[in-house]
Amino acid sequence: MIRILKLCVAALTLCCAAAQAHQYHFGITDISFNQKTGSTEVVHTYQADDIAALLQNLYQRQFDLTQPEDEAVLRKYVEKRFWIEGADKRRLPLHWVGLKAGAETVEIYQEVENSPLSKAALIHDEVLIDFIAAQANTVNVSEGGKIRSLSFDRQKTDQPAH
Template sequence: MTNKLSIVKQGGFALLAILLVAGSMTYSNAAQAHQIKAAITTVLFNPRTENIEVMHRFNMHDAEHAVKVLFEKNADIIDDKGTQQAFADYVGKHFALLNIEDESLPLTQVGFEVEGKHFWVYQETDQPPALEGLKIRHDALRDLWPSQVNTINVEGNGPLKTLTFTDNVTLLEVGFNASHH
């Protein structure tokens, strides 16, 4: 603190320089925060339908940039149903549910939608009668941006479980207590 006080005493120009540097650092940090690439997925065990429902939520800003790289420069995920379908298909190819024995649970695409600042992709599969746990792969957008973080919340089969895909993580696992089936 004494350094700042002595700089203030030396004149207004030093103080102005400090304020400008601090302001640019704040602006830089805000710009970097906007660059964080992240998606959230909910894997919900729905007791009413006896399905496992999957809801992927992507930031529209990230999806807009992604489709221009994945498909073509003029791709329009906001207004073009074809681009929306292509992105939903891409997400489906980059997400998988497996049982503990590494057997794939076949997911059906239920739909997709633009909702404000988000793009949603919906999938589902039948809930197996005895499921000790899940192995999950979620590498959507991680092929484009290695810093992409995909978070998954598993709900409706015991306590909420959260998985986070970062760095080189490709497969994560959750176990279930048999009394919650």
């Protein structure tokens, strides 16, 4: 009986440690202008388990982001929740380049083709914020050798780009 009790305590301890291993929910997006291509590049990085939980919650199934049809589902989600507006309040044409899914992170690549970063007036970032209450996203805007960091959460989903 004592042996079973010890096993239960050990299992409970491991479960609690696993649950606490991922207390912070955050995403990081880097936006910069590529002079070689003339395009503004956007790279998002999110925790893989947060993306998996989101998709599981929305569609009640497992996703394999290496499959084009599963990548398309994530693409649709991201494109509805992240955008860049110009001074005319119209969304800049943000094109999906692709993604890289690893065990720890999911990296998403987008670009505004043939457009300098100076055309951006506003950034909207609500990725995972609508799903995880504690989600906090940081967008790093690199322009002219300077990096400006913007913070996004449930109270603040829009920020000036400059």
